[in-house]
Amino acid sequence: MKTIENVSRRRFLRGVFGAGAFVLAVRCVPVSLAQGVVDALNDANRATFHPSLFVGIQPDGTIYIVAHRSEMGTVIRTSLPMVLADELDADWKHVKVDQAVGDKRLGDQNTDGSKSVRTYFNTMRECGATARMMLIQAAAQRWNVPALECSTEIEVVVHKPSGRHAGYGGLASDAAKLAVPPKDQVQLKKPAEWRYIGKSMVSIDLENLCTGKAVYGIDARVNGMVYASIEHPPVLGGKVRALDDKETLKVAGVKRTISIDPFKPPAAFQPLGGVAVIADNTWAAFQGRKKLKIDWENGPNESYDSSEYKKELFDAAHQPGKVIRSVGDSDQEFGRNKTIYEADYYVPLLAHVPMEPMAALAEFKDGKVTVWAPTQNPQAVQAIVSSELGIPPESVICNVTLLGGGFGRKSKPDYVAEAAVLSKKVGRPVKVVWTREDDVKFDYYNAVAAMYIKAALDEKGKPTAWLQRSVFPPITATFDVGAIYGDPPHLAQGWTDLPYDLPNLRIENGPAHAHVRIGWLRSVANIYHAFAVQSFTDELAHRAQRDPAEYLLDLIGQPRTLDFTNVNYPNYGADYKTYPWETGRLRNVLEMVVKKSGWARKKSETGHGFGIAAHRSFLTYVATVVEVEITDDGNIRIPRVDTALDAGLVVNPEATTAQFQGAAVFGTSIVRTGEITAKNGAIEQNNFYDYPVARITDVPAQTNVYIAESLAPPAGVGEPGVPPFVAAFCNAIFAATGKRVRDLPLSSNKLFA
Amino acid sequence: MIQLKVNGSSRTFDGDSNMPLLWYLRDILGLTGTKFGCGMALCGACTVHKNGQAIRSCVTPMSSAAGSQIVTIEALSMGGLHPVQEAWIELNVPQCGYCQSGQMMQAAILLKAKPHPTDLDIDDAMAGNICRCGTYQRIRQAIKLAAEKSA
Numbered sequence: 001m002k003t004i005e006n007v008s009r010r011r012f013l014r015g016v017f018g019a020g021a022f023v024l025a026v027r028c029v030p031v032s033l034a035q036g037v038v039d040a041l042n043d044a045n046r047a048t049f050h051p052s053l054f055v056g057i058q059p060d061g062t063i064y065i066v067a068h069r070s071e072m073g074t075v076i077r078t079s080l081p082m083v084l085a086d087e088l089d090a091d092w093k094h095v096k097v098d099q100a101v102g103d104k105r106l107g108d109q110n111t112d113g114s115k116s117v118r119t120y121f122n123t124m125r126e127c128g129a130t131a132r133m134m135l136i137q138a139a140a141q142r143w144n145v146p147a148l149e150c151s152t153e154i155e156v157v158v159h160k161p162s163g164r165h166a167g168y169g170g171l172a173s174d175a176a177k178l179a180v181p182p183k184d185q186v187q188l189k190k191p192a193e194w195r196y197i198g199k200s201m202v203s204i205d206l207e208n209l210c211t212g213k214a215v216y217g218i219d220a221r222v223n224g225m226v227y228a229s230i231e232h233p234p235v236l237g238g239k240v241r242a243l244d245d246k247e248t249l250k251v252a253g254v255k256r257t258i259s260i261d262p263f264k265p266p267a268a269f270q271p272l273g274g275v276a277v278i279a280d281n282t283w284a285a286f287q288g289r290k291k292l293k294i295d296w297e298n299g300p301n302e303s304y305d306s307s308e309y310k311k312e313l314f315d316a317a318h319q320p321g322k323v324i325r326s327v328g329d330s331d332q333e334f335g336r337n338k339t340i341y342e343a344d345y346y347v348p349l350l351a352h353v354p355m356e357p358m359a360a361l362a363e364f365k366d367g368k369v370t371v372w373a374p375t376q377n378p379q380a381v382q383a384i385v386s387s388e389l390g391i392p393p394e395s396v397i398c399n400v401t402l403l404g405g406g407f408g409r410k411s412k413p414d415y416v417a418e419a420a421v422l423s424k425k426v427g428r429p430v431k432v433v434w435t436r437e438d439d440v441k442f443d444y445y446n447a448v449a450a451m452y453i454k455a456a457l458d459e460k461g462k463p464t465a466w467l468q469r470s471v472f473p474p475i476t477a478t479f480d481v482g483a484i485y486g487d488p489p490h491l492a493q494g495w496t497d498l499p500y501d502l503p504n505l506r507i508e509n510g511p512a513h514a515h516v517r518i519g520w521l522r523s524v525a526n527i528y529h530a531f532a533v534q535s536f537t538d539e540l541a542h543r544a545q546r547d548p549a550e551y552l553l554d555l556i557g558q559p560r561t562l563d564f565t566n567v568n569y570p571n572y573g574a575d576y577k578t579y580p581w582e583t584g585r586l587r588n589v590l591e592m593v594v595k596k597s598g599w600a601r602k603k604s605e606t607g608h609g610f611g612i613a614a615h616r617s618f619l620t621y622v623a624t625v626v627e628v629e630i631t632d633d634g635n636i637r638i639p640r641v642d643t644a645l646d647a648g649l650v651v652n653p654e655a656t657t658a659q660f661q662g663a664a665v666f667g668t669s670i671v672r673t674g675e676i677t678a679k680n681g682a683i684e685q686n687n688f689y690d691y692p693v694a695r696i697t698d699v700p701a702q703t704n705v706y707i708a709e710s711l712a713p714p715a716g717v718g719e720p721g722v723p724p725f726v727a728a729f730c731n732a733i734f735a736a737t738g739k740r741v742r743d744l745p746l747s748s749n750k751l752f753a
Numbered sequence: 754m755i756q757l758k759v760n761g762s763s764r765t766f767d768g769d770s771n772m773p774l775l776w777y778l779r780d781i782l783g784l785t786g787t788k789f790g791c792g793m794a795l796c797g798a799c800t801v802h803k804n805g806q807a808i809r810s811c812v813t814p815m816s817s818a819a820g821s822q823i824v825t826i827e828a829l830s831m832g833g834l835h836p837v838q839e840a841w842i843e844l845n846v847p848q849c850g851y852c853q854s855g856q857m858m859q860a861a862i863l864l865k866a867k868p869h870p871t872d873l874d875i876d877d878a879m880a881g882n883i884c885r886c887g888t889y890q891r892i893r894q895a896i897k898l899a900a901e902k903s904a
């Protein structure tokens with residue numbers, strides 16, 4: 001399925017590697033990529049099956065490694081090149097990392113779904129090992145000795161019997177003439193030989209990030225550019241009925257206004273439409289926008305009201321839905337006059353609000369577009385710009401800048417398409433800058449979700465039957481106007497895969513229509529699914545007067561591999577044989593966090609509580625203990641969080657630790673204040689004053705991260721920390737107050753009014 | 754005509770005196786290390802020093818910057834790295850890094866006023882600076898480390 005070819009003379013690399021450079025491209029067509037959780041929703045990604053990862057060595061010894069994934073703070077543009085450098089025996093200090101433009105030949109570039117390492121770990125290793133093998137071969141030929149007698153040290157090939165050695169740079173042109181060895185002849189290092197894999201490495205950008213030199217999309221500049229700010233329709237699908245821009249055009253620095261066509265449903269990644277103000281600088285564009293007088297035709301989504309909608313979701317959650325997975329006969333067991341326990345859980349729409357608002361610079365010239373964008377998905381940029389402007393995707397050059405946060409928002413390039421459309425109309429490079437208000441009001445929100453769970457309990461308080469039903473407007477609605485049921489990849493996020501050993505189980509999903517753009521946000525459907533399941537489990541434990549950790553272990557049951565025969569379980573797009581759902585690994589992280597946090601010694605009391613939760617997402621097993629202190633006036637502090645994870649082989653422990661520390665903060669925002677609402681179809685929130693996110697005074701004082709040693713295939717680390725934190729935090733609040741949080745966030749929860 | 758000093762250089766500006774300093778720095782001078790986050794002094798990403806005080810440049814009109822000395826992240830330290838930057842690097846604070854210019858500019862002023870800040874001092878000084886990646890734990894540690902370095 002995979003071939004490696006020597007492409008030293010290929011023209012498309014000329015910008016990256018000078019003449020005479022030894023360049024390797026790996027092209028592969030891994031079938032699993034076609035089944036990615038999010039990718040399957042995206043035509044551009046579906047078409048990208050020819051990955052090529054590159055390493056280049058110059059005759060002067062310079063080693064280039066191409067980073068084809070986007071950097072938004074996960075350190076991926078360090079961690080993946082580091083894997084290649086390891087197998088190559090390169091000196092990491094010398095490696096130059098080149099950020100790739102969008103190019104389908106590189107394979108999937110959608111930096112989303114916590115899947116960069118797991119999908120490219122082996123490819124990067126093979127790429128490095130192949131290059132190293134060819135350098136050995138070049139040296140062996142030069143010295144006329146068997147290649148088997150040669151080995152490598154840092155950037156040199158060594159022939160020990162004769163004491164000869166040759167640097168990589170000096171071998172580059174000879175190596176470039178060799179045929180690429182077949183994959184089965186390429187020898188990878190043994191884990192004991194790794195120099196960098198599994199070692200903590202800081203970002204190659206660290207110093208630039210600390211000196212103001214790092215360049216984000218909003219910082220991009222080219223000569224002759226103008227600035228644009230866009231007034232979007234307040235209601236999704238709205239149109240301009242009448243426009244009066246006379247006052248706008250009087251604002252100093254404003255050049256003109258341009259109407260952008262409304263999108264043709266489904267919205268997908270198209271511009272929302274509206275009126276753009278073009279100006280000499282960002283401020284003038286913002287000022288001009290305030291003077292626009294627009295009469296909007298809002299369209300059918302005008303009736304959308306979040307409080308009404310919540311009732312609709314729960315109406316659906318309380319009626320039989322579509323059966324997703326069924327074991328035994330739950331109805332019969334519920335009918336046997338058992339003790340029945342049931343609960344409703346609710347999580348509202350959530351916005352991403354990365355610190356860098358949406359921004360992009362585009363230049364349309366001679367039928368081609370060059371963009372500079374903070375995008376998680378440069379190939380989606382190519383696709384949408386191509387379709388908006390009617391030019392081939394190859395005519396769209398997407399330069400990927402650093403991202404000032406992404407969290408899934410910047411996988412959706414509507415804002416980049418706006419810049420391209422405007423540049424064509426203006427005839428100059430245009431930088432689009434969204435205000436924070438634009439960002440809050442025109443997001444692709446994480447779905448609002450209502451969940452109903454019911455259990456029949458035996459005399460010891462253990463479930464003998466379990467029914468759970470979730471209802472949420474699906475992400476697929478953003479791409480297919482008719483979609484109202486959860487799609488299998490998102491149902492699989494902590495719902496289909498309930499890991500409990502239960503004789504009778506039914507998992508259902510009900511319908512919901514979307515009235516805003518629904519998208520994926522860090523850990524996505526796992527947020528609401530894990531909140532409901534892990535809260536309900538905690539409720540049952542307390543009801544049974546049992547220790548919540550021990551009760552949770554009891555429900556998970558013995559170590560086993562979950563059987564999804566006849567169940568649609570996409571498993572995050574990963575092959576189930578390679579990444580089976582193993583309850584033993586979830587047990588293991590639970591036991592680990594119980595031990596490390598000192599759970600057994602920690603007794604909750606009024607005003608001081610401990611909560612626990614465990615969850616698998618993005619193929620990673622996580623268990624989290626949260627400690628809270630609550631004052632009489634309801635002020636909640638989080639002195640400590642302990643979280644244990646099994647992500648298989650961890651390439652960069654330092655980056656992984658940082659991701660789980662950050663996930664606890666992200667989860668803090670969700671629990672405390674995360675809520676987007678709509679009235680008359682328009683989003684009610686505006687900025688950080690009414691969509692607050694966690695500040696230094698709100699967050700865990702200390703998050704301890706414990707990484708399980710494992711050589712299992714690598715899994716995700718960017719997202720999996722969020723879901724169990726959210727539930728464990730709420731469980732801790734119960735332990736401290738006796739108040740059960742079933743509706744998020746706390747800020748609108750009457751329990752704490 | 755507004756006159757001011759930015760990172761030690763004298764500058765004049767004859768545009769809209771209501772324009773916030775942030776956009777003057779970013780769009781006119783090209784000093785993009787100072788970031789736009791909210792436009793309402795809610796997030797601190799745009800923090801710079803004005804006459805030795807930390808201010809939010811997104812709500813500081815050019816008229817009120819007239820005659821002042823402005824320092825941005827690009828000139829936090831005129832030679833080498835500021836102790837705050839050293840500490841940030843040593844503890845590997847940033848994730849995406851976007852808010853960190855503002856965080857460091859704010860922290861530098863905190864340390865000038867309080868060379869040995871308590872946790873409460875850090876809370877008070879830093880509560881206006883949002884980090885969406887959630888690097889707060891390390892920011893707190895780095896401020897303490899920078900305090901040691903400066904001592």
